[in-house]
Amino acid sequence: MSSFDPVMAELDPYCNAIVRRLPLTTREQREEGFRAAGYNPFRLPARLVTIDGLSDSGTGALSTEQRAASARADERYASSESWDRFAAALRSMSRFEHIIPTTQGRTAESVVFSTMLKPGQFSVSNTHFDTTSANVQLAGGTAVNLPCPEFADLDSDEPFKGNIDVAALEQLLAGPDGHRVGIVLMTITNNGGGGQPVSIANLRATREVCRRYGVPMFLDAARFAENAWLVTRREAEFAAATPREVAGIEFDLADGFVISLKKDSMSPGGGAIGVRDPQLAGALRAKVIATAGFSTYGGMTGETLEEAARGIEESVDPAYLYARERAAQLLADVAQEAGVDSIRPAGLHAIYLNAGRLMRHIPQARFPGHSLAAALYLEGGVRTSELGSLYLGELDDEFRMVKPAPFELVRVALPRRVYTENHLRYIGTVLARIAKEPERWPGYRVVSAPPTLRHFEGWYDQVRD
Ligand SMILES: Cc1ncc(COP(=O)(O)O)c(C=O)c1O
Numbered sequence: 001m002s003s004f005d006p007v008m009a010e011l012d013p014y015c016n017a018i019v020r021r022l023p024l025t026t027r028e029q030r031e032e033g034f035r036a037a038g039y040n041p042f043r044l045p046a047r048l049v050t051i052d053g054l055s056d057s058g059t060g061a062l063s064t065e066q067r068a069a070s071a072r073a074d075e076r077y078a079s080s081e082s083w084d085r086f087a088a089a090l091r092s093m094s095r096f097e098h099i100i101p102t103t104q105g106r107t108a109e110s111v112v113f114s115t116m117l118k119p120g121q122f123s124v125s126n127t128h129f130d131t132t133s134a135n136v137q138l139a140g141g142t143a144v145n146l147p148c149p150e151f152a153d154l155d156s157d158e159p160f161k162g163n164i165d166v167a168a169l170e171q172l173l174a175g176p177d178g179h180r181v182g183i184v185l186m187t188i189t190n191n192g193g194g195g196q197p198v199s200i201a202n203l204r205a206t207r208e209v210c211r212r213y214g215v216p217m218f219l220d221a222a223r224f225a226e227n228a229w230l231v232t233r234r235e236a237e238f239a240a241a242t243p244r245e246v247a248g249i250e251f252d253l254a255d256g257f258v259i260s261l262k263k264d265s266m267s268p269g270g271g272a273i274g275v276r277d278p279q280l281a282g283a284l285r286a287k288v289i290a291t292a293g294f295s296t297y298g299g300m301t302g303e304t305l306e307e308a309a310r311g312i313e314e315s316v317d318p319a320y321l322y323a324r325e326r327a328a329q330l331l332a333d334v335a336q337e338a339g340v341d342s343i344r345p346a347g348l349h350a351i352y353l354n355a356g357r358l359m360r361h362i363p364q365a366r367f368p369g370h371s372l373a374a375a376l377y378l379e380g381g382v383r384t385s386e387l388g389s390l391y392l393g394e395l396d397d398e399f400r401m402v403k404p405a406p407f408e409l410v411r412v413a414l415p416r417r418v419y420t421e422n423h424l425r426y427i428g429t430v431l432a433r434i435a436k437e438p439e440r441w442p443g444y445r446v447v448s449a450p451p452t453l454r455h456f457e458g459w460y461d462q463v464r465d
Helices: 027-036 065-073 081-094 105-116 131-137 166-174 202-214 224-232 243-252 278-291 302-316 320-337 368-380 421-436
Strands: 098-102 122-125 141-146 180-186 217-220 258-261 271-275 351-354 386-388 402-404 408-411 443-448 459-463
Touching: 027 368, 065 180, 065 302, 081 098, 081 243, 081 271, 081 302, 098 278, 105 131, 105 180, 105 217, 105 258, 105 271, 105 278, 122 131, 122 166, 122 217, 131 141, 166 202, 180 202, 202 217, 202 243, 224 243, 224 320, 224 443, 271 278, 320 351, 320 421, 368 386, 368 408, 368 421
Parallel strands: 122 141, 122 180, 180 217, 217 258
Antiparallel strands: 098 271, 258 271, 351 408, 386 408, 443 459
């Protein structure tokens, strides 16, 4: 912060260089489109979406520098110049020697878990992202989430609610199932845990426990730069550090990492694995070659390698990260003014609306989070996603509720460098219209859905009972 000229401190450090026309729709079009999509936002055609808060993944606006870099993409098959630039950027940021490229984050997860986890073993995390726990299961393992107790209070201003519960981790490792823990995975920032950051103190304590029990500690580093920024803002020891310096410390503490390059690295695609052990690196490379592509492109085009290389550099720019903090805070503030609470304190990549509190008239078996997400779309063309019982609850074969999720949330994701203050204020206006009379919005039932990752593929219908 101290490096900003005070006159310029509050200025967003970019402007539009190319724009996309937003579709402006009518209520009838939205109702018809959403019904035809089985009331599932993932199936909704993007041409009917005005403000897209479904995901911050691969949705960032490319910078002119990224566009320029992609123009010199080298598409030669092996050891291309684009690979050299990509590997140099990720090596310089992470200080890891062995970098293995993949198509995206979940490919990196699949390769790591199928290589490192034996059937019956546990992967323990502050919270696994959904594809991450799916990949643990596909490798025959069990995903164990140990979020810190502070996360349970959505309204408190605890600065690091993304932390792992270190005492619970140690208890697990010291107990009868301790030998089954094959890996500890720290998700920074904690997407499944409200986008909350993880402190360096927590990473250090986790690293120490892992060292004592001989378990490798990996990072899910998709949002390493946003986590680093929040550390500089909330952890006193790092108040004078740059986000890049903190990112270096995050990576230094780990034995390895998986990364989706579609988040902080602002690339439309791509992922990677980093490890220190050359033998492990060899095994991972062999699997990437068999499943994704040669070990100097891993399924990425030269253009993606170039855009990611440049994006990695841009991700730790303090002026950009501060603008992102202001955007998330503004969205949380306008939601609050509209009468809708969100998880406090706001993270950076999304805000998580407390739908359970707003849609009190809808029982958990009728998915209040989905009701709010649907209302945001129907009222104002704003696409978001539910993170509540529809996504995380346990349902029986007839889709009746067995065990609801602990919270009924709606995630409004913030694509990087895409939406202006005007767009964020518009979301506030839509929320205010919903919050004025929440009772007019119905609940939902599941008509059909696959047994895993239900929220992506399900068909739903409105219920007013
Ligand atoms: C924390 C986290 N890990 C992993 C992934 C998976 O990355 P990808 O979408 O590149 O496969 C995501 C995607 O949203 C994520 O948020």
